[in-house]
Each structure stands twice: as structure tokens, then as C-alpha cells.
Amino acid sequence: MELGRLHDPVLVHDWHAVCLASELTDKPIGVKLLGERVVVFRNEHGVHALQDLCIHRGAMLSEGWLQDGTVVCPYHGWQYDGNGQCVCIPAQPKGERIPPRAKTSSYSCEEKYGFVWVCLGEPGDGVPHFEEFADPAYRPLPCGPYKVKAAGTRVIENFTDFAHLMFVHQNLLGHPDHAELPDIEVVKENGRIYIENVPIFQPVAHSGSDKREGTTYMYRKEVYRALGARLSKTDPSNGQTLWIMLSVTPVTANECLVFMMVSRNYGFDVDDANFIQFQNIVFEQDARVIETQKPELLPLDLQAELNHRVDRFSVAYRRWLRELGVVVGTI
Ligand code: FES
């Protein structure tokens, strides 16, 4: 069943990645964001996002094609420009005026970090800025997107969680014999929450590292938006650092699309495909658990699940979502 637009006072005004910039070439692409069908396309002025609904008889524009910088409805050939204005009605006599009401909604759309971003409402700021993607010492690499049948909030909470590394990612990112976690303090400032200096023992070194095994990495994890988080992971002995930025797109309340950017300051001679494959494996391990969690929506009532001292960061995330007033993906 089509649900139509989901109302969320926070997420509607936020930027969400909807597809890889490299995918958007000579065809329009249909995506779903907060229950809304959106068509994205590219012309000589850049990328554009419109409601994926022809104003004439409600056909999907994303099923159409591109012509002269416009998206053409597949039903009767009406053409829409990047602002959603209809500029051609083939059935009407040439030279006749096109009614100004022949317009479909348009949304803010930008291309950044190799992704196409859309905001359905009024974006307060631009797409978030990450210094690691401007730093020439780092090599950015887009991974995903990964489709997950779960609330985006569940994915972010999992990203902030340390105690699962030794089990879900056993032998890759942690080991059960090194499961104990230090007491961590959550810092909240400048509209974000973070924790830092968390040591995690990893039985094998990350790909591209010159080390073989048994490295203790220092982690910093931050949630900078309701559905945006990032981490850095550093080997203190050599400064090799991996950044991961996760942007989760709420497709519906319990379905999301996860975009990931990985940036590293080492292993430039290692094939990018190795890094992508590693992230694919790790994410698949996470998704397998996340998709089984009940309730499907993240409970913001702190009595609803058993919170342990080590869950301080996820508790802070749940509190913060409540303060922000996020509705979609929460209960
Ligand atoms: Fe799109 Fe008629 S429904 S042109």
C-alpha cells in the first residue's frame, strides 16, 4: 500500500542522500523519501528533484525519459524543467500558452561526496560539511547504498554501539575475549553528540594497514544529525586513520537506504574494491541483526528496553531524538 508523505518536523527539513551521483546520467531515477515518490534527473544545469507525479494524470515521471534538459512524462509526453514547470504539452497547438498551474512540486537537490542529496522541506543549512573529504591526506570512497528493512534510527543506533563489535563482527572488528568496555562519557555540543578515546582490540589489522594482527584502535563516534553519524578509527602507533560517514535515508518508517563514505589516510596502493568489499561484509552482518529487532521502531521511552551502563551513547541518542522531535522511525 502506498502511504504517501510521512510527516516529520525534523527529517522533512534535513538533507538525505538518494542515489549515487555516478548512477544519475541520461535517465531519470525514481526514489522514495519519507514515503514520497521523488524523481531525480540531471541536465546541463546540474541535478534536480521533483515530485514523481505528473500533474496531468498522475503518471510517474521517473518512468519517462530526458529530452532537451527536461523530464518527459511517459503517458502524454508533457515535459518538465528542473523547477517542475511544464514547458511542453505535445497535444496542444504550437504557440498556445502553457497554463502556469501545470507545475509539479520541486525540491532542493545537490550533488556532494559522490551522492545526490534531496531535502523535501526548507533546508536550514547545506549538505553537512566534513573536513576529512576536503583533506588531501585522505582518500574518500563511497560505499553502498545498502537497503535495510528496518527503521533508519535502528541503523544509526547500531552504528553508535561498541558492544556488538566483538560478536556481530567477531574476528573482523573485535573479539569476545576483549569485550569489556571502558566507562565512557557522552559529550553534547554544537547540535551533536559524541564519544571519543574508546580503545577497541581488533584481532586482524584493517585492510591496507602494514600490520598483521592484534591492534588496539582508538575510536571516536559522533551523531551529527538525527540520521547522520560518523566515526574515526585510528591506530595510535602510526596515525593510520579510517573515517566512516553514514547517512541513512528514511524511505518509509521501517525501511531505509544506507549511504556510507569511507575515507582513509593510508593504503592508497590497495585496491578500493577491497575496502568496499570489507564494508559490504561488515554492513551485511549488521543488517542481519537490525532487521530482526523488535519493536521495529526505536523506543524513545527509556523504560521500554533494558539499558545498561555501556549503552550510554545509545541512550543519549534516544534522548536527543526525543528532544529534536523526530517522529519517523521512533515509537
Ligand atoms: Fe503525464 Fe498525461 S499523465 S502527460
Ligand code: CO
Ligand atoms: Co556493526
